[in-house]
Amino acid sequence: MQISIGTFNLNNLFSRFNFQASVPASPSPDAGGITMTFDNADLVVRTFKGRLVKGKDPADTATIAVRIRDVMNLDILAVQEVEHIGILKEFNRSHLGGMYPFVALVEGNDQRMIDVGILSKLPLGAITSHQMAVHPNAPGERVFGRDLLQVEVLDTSGDRLMTVYNTHLKSHFVPFDQDPEAGAIAANARRRRQAEMVSRILSHQERRGGRFVLLGDMNDPEDSPDLAPMLTADFDALVNGLAHAVESRPAKSETPGQGPGPASPQWTHRFNPAGPEPPRYELYDQVWLSAKLAPLLVSAHIDRRTKHGGDGSDHDPAWVVLDF
Template identity: 50%
Template structure:
């Protein structure tokens, strides 16, 4: 049996609404729209928010938080349906209701098993796992500290651990997925750019070290697990050294060194890496584009021998098709 497991940053998959509000009371109305004094359960057809205390526009660092458009959601859906993966770890989803709506409406109910736990990000972007196979235990590691930061949560969002069960025998554990979204490289314009990068890199380093300790505590040397997600750095970066360095307990291998691309990348100057090993394109004004493998799939020792192939669904536009990340996946033989 072949099992496909992948990762995709959905780039602000938010709900259709862009505000939070509290409705104290809605009175029943007559046909003329005025309160008719009855309490028969009929409600007004609309409610007008006049008191600023009753609503709050969703902002982040002074900017309005906006989700992707319905057209971009359709692009994401087409890509996900086209990949037809058994298990898909996703990042940047607002909440479980948004995910359920997206799966039911856009993905034609292709994934009957969903898991999302609200995490730490103030922008409301959470981690989730979609699966065609039954799920077992689900664990959030969002409260995890680091010895260097004993009183703080080290993860900007979360580390979401999900057990995937064998569809042929739901009592049998198939593999475990560890979904990640590490600290962004973004530096706010109000920060010093040099110090901002140093701080981001340092936090990403602590997060990778925390992941390595969790894996050592939660897995066996012969365990079948996949560590994947948006790492916001390259596999060989010093910030991710804790993942790349093998230990007696945990030895990981990144699986996207030479992926199969679904289509050739768009021409660029300079051109994208010939290996195809990239999922993220960043282009500053008047500077050449940078292509990086931010979305990664690390396999445990026992799964490396089961790897049949790795793949990346290549975008058709430089800006991306619904997301500024390209999804990646592996085919494992069981």
Template identity: 50%
Template sequence: MDVAVGTFNLNNLFSRFNFRAEISAVHPVDDEGRLTSSYVFDDPKSVRIRRYKGKLVKGIDPEEQKVLARRISAMDLDILAVQEVEDIDKIEGNDPRLIDIAVLSKFPVGAVTSWQHAVHPDVPGERVFSRDLLEVHILDPRDPDKHLLTVFNNHLKSQFVDRDTDPEEGKRRADERRTRQAETIARIIGERTRPDGRYIVLGDMNDTPEAPTLSKLAEPAHQLSLTEALAHPEETRAPKPDDPPPPASGSWTHRFKENGQPAKYELFDQIWLSKSLTTRHKSSHIDRRTRHGGDGSDHDPAWVVLDL
């Protein structure tokens, strides 16, 4: 049985907290999201307003949501790990923007574990994950009493540095946090799986597979023996021309361009296979965007096909 498993950062999908009415529909707001009028809500359960750093969080453009939905539908995957998806009625992660991670599955789902409270021994009083580490057990549709594989969905610390922070110090702190996150992932997986277990570690890692911050995942001698599966993916279409051009290998999912600088193409969205799954790996794929800014997201989704 072929099983397609993928990952997709949905770029702040459903970034709104007010289910009865959008703030802009109640009263106009300026470009900074500031609301000058006062409203009284007699029933606090009917309206929820979300702010981040003092500003109202706006909903994503409905047309962009439709683009994302079409891309997900076109991939037709069996299991999809997503990041930056918002649903306040489910498990909340640690991100102050309330962007969460989730797993969509056509197959039956067994145990689900959130590791949002995990800590690193270097900082035992602080949650290590910026969002969460989500462990999901997928059951075999041919025999729902049988375990098929385990998915570990991730969204590690971003490379963004606040403009009020020293760039070098900000990068150092972000890299340190990401390193601790990768080390914690390796520890948890080592404790939760068997050497011959079927599991996938995937998601938006916010760094490249060979980066020092992810070394605990990439160590060939590590007990996990993980293999990153997107080294030479098949692309759904040719990438947009650029100068310099994107990597010929096609091994990238994220494009970032600073003003006056050439664009960087990096494989931030990764799929790491356990040792027992590497021999069952048939193919790897990336759905390539049609515009530099991305189609609904600044990340391109990636997936693998496994023979299970």
């Protein structure tokens, strides 16, 4: 039996319900919504940093659906940047034809309300959220800005086939009102603490010889020193399932004068910095296999975008095929 499992950052899969309203110039920066009165009834309008949160563009939603349904067609898909389980179920029902009978998502900690979830053709067992986890060096705050979602995947007889861990680590984004150098240092430190906690949790949850997959949007390349603590602990070292991934199509050529383009096919995220620096191509979206699962790897794939900005998402999906 072959099983395909992968990851896709859906890039702000927000609710299709939008409200038009005037937003005060200086809302509270921590507010999750602004209460407005309509005909004596209160309605909370979703905002982030004073801007209305809109649903994902229908054309982009259709594009990611085609990639998931017609190109990938995976047995298990880990997704990131989903507003809530309701919109994930609606997306599965309306855009994927209900191809995934099993859906898992637990609300995380992100101020933008973006969560991580699992879509599966195989039955799911226990679902565990690690959103409450705190790092020993910062016990007063939750370490995961989103979550580390742990889901058991079962075979048709109800036995545990493997465990999937889906996460979305701290991005490199620094708000424009913060010092860029200090902000970058803080973001990298946060991501490293998250990587350390992933390792700590895996060490508690898994044992040597266990069958599990760690995947998601790591917001750093696979060889980043800030991710290094995540890859070993009280279990065998994890194996990069995408080390030899093949593209569904060649990468789009760079504009003359902007650099040579990607050095290898192993990338899922393109960042074009301001100034003369050429675009960077990095493997942000990763699939790590336990030592027990690594020998089962048959193939690895990345669905390549057709536009530099991405097709429905600024991340390209990646997946592996395992032969059980």
